[in-house]
Amino acid sequence: MSSSSDDAVAVAEKLLALVKARAVAQAESTEFYNKGIQVQATCDRLLRAVMGPLEYTALIAESCQESQALQFVTSLGIAEIIGDGSLALPEISEKTGVDTQYLGVVMNCMSGRGYFQEEDGVYRNNALSAVLREDHPSSMKSAVGFVCDEGYNAASRLIDVAKRRGSGGTDTPAEDKPRVTGTNLAFGFDCSVFEWMAKPEQAWRGERLGRAMKQLHGMANANVPADYAWSALTSPIIDCGGGIGALEMAILKEERNLGLEFTIFDIPDTIENAKQTWSALPSKSSSRVSFAPGSFLAPTLSETGLPLGQPTYLIRHVLHDWTDAEVLAILRNVRAAMLAPSNTPVSDRKLLVCEMLVRPDSSRFVRTTSMQLLALNNGVTRTLDAMRALIEQAGFVIRKVHSMRAVDSIIEAGVAGDAE
Numbered sequence: 001m002s003s004s005s006d007d008a009v010a011v012a013e014k015l016l017a018l019v020k021a022r023a024v025a026q027a028e029s030t031e032f033y034n035k036g037i038q039v040q041a042t043c044d045r046l047l048r049a050v051m052g053p054l055e056y057t058a059l060i061a062e063s064c065q066e067s068q069a070l071q072f073v074t075s076l077g078i079a080e081i082i083g084d085g086s087l088a089l090p091e092i093s094e095k096t097g098v099d100t101q102y103l104g105v106v107m108n109c110m111s112g113r114g115y116f117q118e119e120d121g122v123y124r125n126n127a128l129s130a131v132l133r134e135d136h137p138s139s140m141k142s143a144v145g146f147v148c149d150e151g152y153n154a155a156s157r158l159i160d161v162a163k164r165r166g167s168g169g170t171d172t173p174a175e176d177k178p179r180v181t182g183t184n185l186a187f188g189f190d191c192s193v194f195e196w197m198a199k200p201e202q203a204w205r206g207e208r209l210g211r212a213m214k215q216l217h218g219m220a221n222a223n224v225p226a227d228y229a230w231s232a233l234t235s236p237i238i239d240c241g242g243g244i245g246a247l248e249m250a251i252l253k254e255e256r257n258l259g260l261e262f263t264i265f266d267i268p269d270t271i272e273n274a275k276q277t278w279s280a281l282p283s284k285s286s287s288r289v290s291f292a293p294g295s296f297l298a299p300t301l302s303e304t305g306l307p308l309g310q311p312t313y314l315i316r317h318v319l320h321d322w323t324d325a326e327v328l329a330i331l332r333n334v335r336a337a338m339l340a341p342s343n344t345p346v347s348d349r350k351l352l353v354c355e356m357l358v359r360p361d362s363s364r365f366v367r368t369t370s371m372q373l374l375a376l377n378n379g380v381t382r383t384l385d386a387m388r389a390l391i392e393q394a395g396f397v398i399r400k401v402h403s404m405r406a407v408d409s410i411i412e413a414g415v416a417g418d419a420e
């Protein structure tokens with residue numbers, strides 16, 4: 001037996017032990033969640049041990065082809081076209097208007113990864129291809145569209161951005177580095193990806209991003225509403241960069257949270273989208289939400305439009321979109337808004353930062369998403385220490401860090417010092 005197959009057997013035994021331990025753990029427990037992450041990492045270790053460096057490297061390099069096969073079938077709506085029935089390749093080709101031979105290669109790549117059930121050239125949907133359908137209750141269609149289009153194209157220009165920024169690491173002040181991103185180079189615009197997607201001609205991308213975020217976080221952060229004591233927060237809660245309010249939609253689904261009040265703060269175009277989205281939702285939850293347009297990066301507090309002196313400020317999935325200097329500017333503006341005079345004692349005002357953090361045992365999803373955030377807007381997925389340092393540098397004191405059965409953690413902070 002070669003030493004590499006010895007390793008593979010040891011890893012396979014570890015994998016079996018983990019799968020068995022997960023099978024007997026309580027489905028809603030932290031242990032069950034953590035074992036799932038360990039199973040994923042151990043499967044990958046097993047693959048490396050069995051395949052060896054050459055084949056494994058070729059697989060990683062060519063995974064971009066699988067990503068594009070996924071995009072090909074998803075954007076053509078093949079899962080919807082097949083529906084609950086079955087279709088032969090020429091029929092799918094005719095309905096989608098694409099070359100039969102190209103389609104055959106792509107479908108073969110997909111069925112090799114487990115998508116669609118194929119028998120004698122006839123395809124049916126299965127559990128994997130079903131989530132590519134728009135009408136699936138846990139659809140991943142927009143997530144695939146966004147990751148395989150903006151994410152993929154932006155990442156292909158990461159190296160050009162890194163070269164333009166030059167060496168110097170984090171010691172070189174961000175203002176000395178050109179503000180150019182992978183998306184800027186890939187799509188030819190020069191503002192932030194959010195401003196670009198808010199333009200009327202790119203509205204479809206902005207809407208797709210909104211759905212993609214909901215789908216990806218539904219998958220990776222579904223337990224956040226249950227694992228944090230939202231109902232104990234003091235309202236109103238100002239959600240800075242709250243987007244269309246995807247978090248509020250999840251939190252307000254729970255009866256016990258219906259006493260909370262939220263203000264969604266975001267750039268004006270996104271606020272218009274958010275208002276439209278909430279106008280179609282039941283009043284039981286929509287009556288709990290109000291809106292404030294502005295920019296958390298404006299040069300003065302009054303220009304930001306941030307609601308002032310409120311008890312709770314929330315920043316979710318925002319800081320990872322920005323460089324350290326930009327994060328400090330955002331946090332300092334939020335701190336200034338928090339310090340404005342009001343009836344709530346300053347010592348009771350709270351900042352919540354809800355973010356994905358990089359840890360030594362982070363999953364593959366966290367690591368690939370970090371690449372994507374970097375490519376999209378020069379965003380950085382930080383370690384807890386790096387995030388802590390920025391929050392403290394901006395004048396906050398961290399009170400608690402909550403881990404959840406999710407890729408996100410929640411950092412609770414107050415204003416540093418006796419600021420009143």
Ligand SMILES: C[S@@+](CC[C@H](N)C(=O)[O-])C[C@H]1O[C@@H](n2cnc3c(N)ncnc32)[C@H](O)[C@@H]1O
Pocket residue numbers: 192194213240241242243244245246247265266267270294295296297298315316317318321
């Ligand atoms: C990744 S999304 C997160 C949305 C939301 N917090 C969530 O978790 O679903 C980042 C949000 O930051 C908003 N944003 C970007 N630049 C902004 C600015 N200068 N001021 C306020 N919001 C901004 C974007 O419009 C977008 O909605």
